[in-house]
Amino acid sequence: MKNRSLTIRLEDDLEQELEAVCAETGRSRGEIVRDALRRQLQLMRFERLRRQALPFGEAAGWLTDDDVFAAIS
Known part of the structure; x- marks a missing residue:
């Protein structure tokens, strides 16, 4: 399966929350965003x-x- 790249814009508060979850779980931004999608x-x-x-x-x-x-x- 070929992977594709996607660029999205996040509000500051959403980006901060995403970064906090990444730090807490040890998962990458991509993993969390793919799972959410x-x-x-x-x-x-x-x-x-x-x-x-x-x-x-x-x-x-x-x-x-x-x-x-x-x-x-």
Whole structure:
């Protein structure tokens, strides 16, 4: 897999927080930013799939998480 470079601009407070986390964990800025990007992209995929599935759940009468848990328990 070929790696690519990405340049981003950070506000001062965000950069300071990132540097503090790097120092605390011993991880590089790149590792932390890549991990954060992966998590955000997964969350966005999940939310998109949830929006697509929501009408089917509502049609089945599942309006809350409790409704789903009751149906599968």
